[in-house]
Amino acid sequence: MNLLEHAGKSLLAVAGINVPQGYVCRNLDEVAVAAEALGPCVVKAQVPAGRRGKAGGIRLADNIEEAVAAAEQVFDMVIGGHVVRELLVEQQVEIVEEIYVALVNDPETKGPMLLFSAEGGMEVEDLVRERPETLLRLPVDIRDGMGQVPLERGVSQLIQILYLLFIEADAELLEINPLVRTVDGELVALDCKLAFDDSSAWRQPDLVEISEPERLTALEARARDMGLRYIELDGDVGILANGAGLTMTTMDAVTHYGGRPANFLEIGGDAYTRAKDALSLVLSNPRVKSLLVNFCGAFARTDVMTEGLLAAWDEVPDDMPVFFTIHGTGDEEAIAMIRDRLGMEPFELMDDAVVAAVEAAR
Amino acid sequence: MIVGGNETVLVQGMTGRQGTFWTGRMREYGTGIIGGVNPKKAGTRHIGLPVWGSAVEAAGDVAIDATVLFIPPQGVKAAALDALAAGIRKLVILTEHVPVHDVMWVLAAAREAGAQVIGPNTAGIVTAGESFVGFMPASNPRIFRSGTVGVISRSGSLGTFVCLRLCQAGLGISHFIGIGGDPVTGTTTLDAVRILDADEHTEAIAIVGEIGGSMEEAAAEYVSTMTKPVAAFIAGAAAPEGRRMGHAGAIVVGGKGSFASKRRALERAGVRVVPTPAGIPDALQL
Numbered sequence: 001m002n003l004l005e006h007a008g009k010s011l012l013a014v015a016g017i018n019v020p021q022g023y024v025c026r027n028l029d030e031v032a033v034a035a036e037a038l039g040p041c042v043v044k045a046q047v048p049a050g051r052r053g054k055a056g057g058i059r060l061a062d063n064i065e066e067a068v069a070a071a072e073q074v075f076d077m078v079i080g081g082h083v084v085r086e087l088l089v090e091q092q093v094e095i096v097e098e099i100y101v102a103l104v105n106d107p108e109t110k111g112p113m114l115l116f117s118a119e120g121g122m123e124v125e126d127l128v129r130e131r132p133e134t135l136l137r138l139p140v141d142i143r144d145g146m147g148q149v150p151l152e153r154g155v156s157q158l159i160q161i162l163y164l165l166f167i168e169a170d171a172e173l174l175e176i177n178p179l180v181r182t183v184d185g186e187l188v189a190l191d192c193k194l195a196f197d198d199s200s201a202w203r204q205p206d207l208v209e210i211s212e213p214e215r216l217t218a219l220e221a222r223a224r225d226m227g228l229r230y231i232e233l234d235g236d237v238g239i240l241a242n243g244a245g246l247t248m249t250t251m252d253a254v255t256h257y258g259g260r261p262a263n264f265l266e267i268g269g270d271a272y273t274r275a276k277d278a279l280s281l282v283l284s285n286p287r288v289k290s291l292l293v294n295f296c297g298a299f300a301r302t303d304v305m306t307e308g309l310l311a312a313w314d315e316v317p318d319d320m321p322v323f324f325t326i327h328g329t330g331d332e333e334a335i336a337m338i339r340d341r342l343g344m345e346p347f348e349l350m351d352d353a354v355v356a357a358v359e360a361a362r
Numbered sequence: 363m364i365v366g367g368n369e370t371v372l373v374q375g376m377t378g379r380q381g382t383f384w385t386g387r388m389r390e391y392g393t394g395i396i397g398g399v400n401p402k403k404a405g406t407r408h409i410g411l412p413v414w415g416s417a418v419e420a421a422g423d424v425a426i427d428a429t430v431l432f433i434p435p436q437g438v439k440a441a442a443l444d445a446l447a448a449g450i451r452k453l454v455i456l457t458e459h460v461p462v463h464d465v466m467w468v469l470a471a472a473r474e475a476g477a478q479v480i481g482p483n484t485a486g487i488v489t490a491g492e493s494f495v496g497f498m499p500a501s502n503p504r505i506f507r508s509g510t511v512g513v514i515s516r517s518g519s520l521g522t523f524v525c526l527r528l529c530q531a532g533l534g535i536s537h538f539i540g541i542g543g544d545p546v547t548g549t550t551t552l553d554a555v556r557i558l559d560a561d562e563h564t565e566a567i568a569i570v571g572e573i574g575g576s577m578e579e580a581a582a583e584y585v586s587t588m589t590k591p592v593a594a595f596i597a598g599a600a601a602p603e604g605r606r607m608g609h610a611g612a613i614v615v616g617g618k619g620s621f622a623s624k625r626r627a628l629e630r631a632g633v634r635v636v637p638t639p640a641g642i643p644d645a646l647q648l
Contacts, residue, residue, distance in 0.1 A: 105462050107546050107575055110469040142466045170463050172545075199435060199610060200461035231605050244543060244608025245517020245572055248597040253638045255600040264601070266608035268519060269458050296526065298485045298518035299497035327526050328519075329499040349530070350523070351640045
């Protein structure tokens with residue numbers, strides 16, 4: 001889950017890291033009030049997306065009129081697929097130096113990793129590509145915590161604070177870019193990106209409260225309420241498969257054979273018992289013209305999934321072509337059920353089932 | 363990370379519904395299950411096996427080579443640290459949705475203890491015809507016929523499917539190593555490739571990857587030095603960017619972890635990358 005810049009910055013401020021004075025604004029009147037209080041300011045779109053500056057979502061204003069004019073242009077912009085509904089209006093800061101600092105979970109060292117560059121202000125991907133030597137990478141043993149960092153004292157102290165916040169928030173990424181030194185010699189965080197681990201939501205209720213909700217379609221939201229992970233795509237072959245990997249593969253195969261998948265739907269983990277709900281979700285999409293059922297059970301039992309599917313069978317329109325392929329734990333029972341109760345024969349090869357489903361949707 | 367048929371295996375969380383079901387399956391298959399752990403049922407027996415209050419207690423009574431965790435996410439860190447304190451050198455963590463910070467803590471402790479961890483969010487490991495640890499349909503001979511192909515997969519269902527496909531094509535499986543779909547895992551694709559490259563029963567390797575992270579890229583350089591044939595399928599070519607495809611690790615952000623970058627790295631290393639799993643047997647050229 002992601003926090004918007006202003007929510008991340010409020011956590012930084014509470015932890016004792018300087019951030020510019022600022023206000024969250026939802027309309028032009030609020031922008032005018034903020035600009036009056038702040039004087040020369042920066043108007044910043046609040047969306048969970050990178051490269052806002054390049055997209056025109058960050059603008060300088062020297063007075064109230066300029067701030068309102070800038071806000072007028074930024075409100076309702078679409079940046080990285082997100083409509084701008086909120087602005088952060090902040091005091092301008094006189095910058096002497098720009099620094100990049102971030103903490104991430106590193107799959108290679110299997111622990112937290114500090115990333116630091118004395119040259120901040122640009123995207124770290126560009127920095128690493130163009131001048132890899134400028135980026136310090138320091139792995140951390142999560143049991144020991146962040147020790148002294150071989151950096152100037154003020155920066156080192158700030159990194160200690162940042163690391164504690166990283167741990168407290170179960171963060172996947174905590175990035176300040178840029179961290180600036182002002183003419184007064186102070187370190188100030190001009191931006192903040194904080195993404196925390198979905199799997200830790202149970203112990204981070206306060207962060208869940210202030211995080212940016214994922215934007216879902218109506219069907220996706222219905223799926224979430226049912227405890228299922230559903231992603232709506234723009235195709236016409238409905239897919240009911242189990243497990244994230246197999247479901248992705250089924251989508252890939254539909255695409256490979258010239259079809260277009262209508263959905264990703266995860267009924268793996270414990271959710272494999274929910275085939276009834278899952279089937280009704282797939283069929284709620286009016287674009288679906290054929291249905292492909294691909295079960296391969298390891299943990300998930302195909303007989304249990306098939307039982308659930310049959311429980312929802314009344315919802316399948318009479319003219320909907322359906323194609324099965326079923327293997328793995330419980331497959332003999334599952335295939336017998338399909339034969340006995342539907343009079344259909346599952347395909348032995350997935351690719352044959354996919355080709356048939358793609359043909360039928362044409 | 364391989365657990366052989368003569369090794370002893372503890373089941374943490376054996377008395378739960380899944381633990382009970384899969385412990386039965388593992389024993390039937392021949393895995394050397396010695397008992398389980400449940401702090402609330404210490405001293406009792408369950409499905410004919412002893413239950414201890416902790417892994418440390420169990421290790422006081424019997425020699426334990428490996429442990430498998432059927433433990434809810436909230437309890438995984440404590441259970442894994444218990445296993446490490448008991449001196450167990452192989453841990454199989456099946457649990458999905460373990461907080462990544464907990465995983466990193468366990469992996470740091472395991473590294474210090476010289477222990478191997480597989481998972482979390484893995485379906486486990488199979489040595490065909492000998493033993494399996496986890497939840498895999500190992501006893502289904504149409505899926506796990508004994509043979510010479512080593513299979514590495516980040517996904518249980520898809521890995522199972524690929525094993526099935528290999529058997530349909532007349533090949534067999536030496537070992538299945540499920541490395542799990544989380545962003546940080548104890549055994550990586552590279553680790554698993556090295557293990558299977560060194561394994562005398564394995565003559566060819568199928569890598570079943572997926573979008574997200576850079577595990578396949580990290581393995582590619584090593585693969586280019588190998589003589590055993592390697593084929594790969596990478597799931598997620600059709601996945602939209604920026605959406606998590608079920609697994610916590612399966613997401614493409616800003617082009618990183620994309621299908622294209624994985625395919626490029628593997629093909630450069632001489633690996634045949636196939637568009638659907640059906641192509642894997644031919645790509646292995648056995």
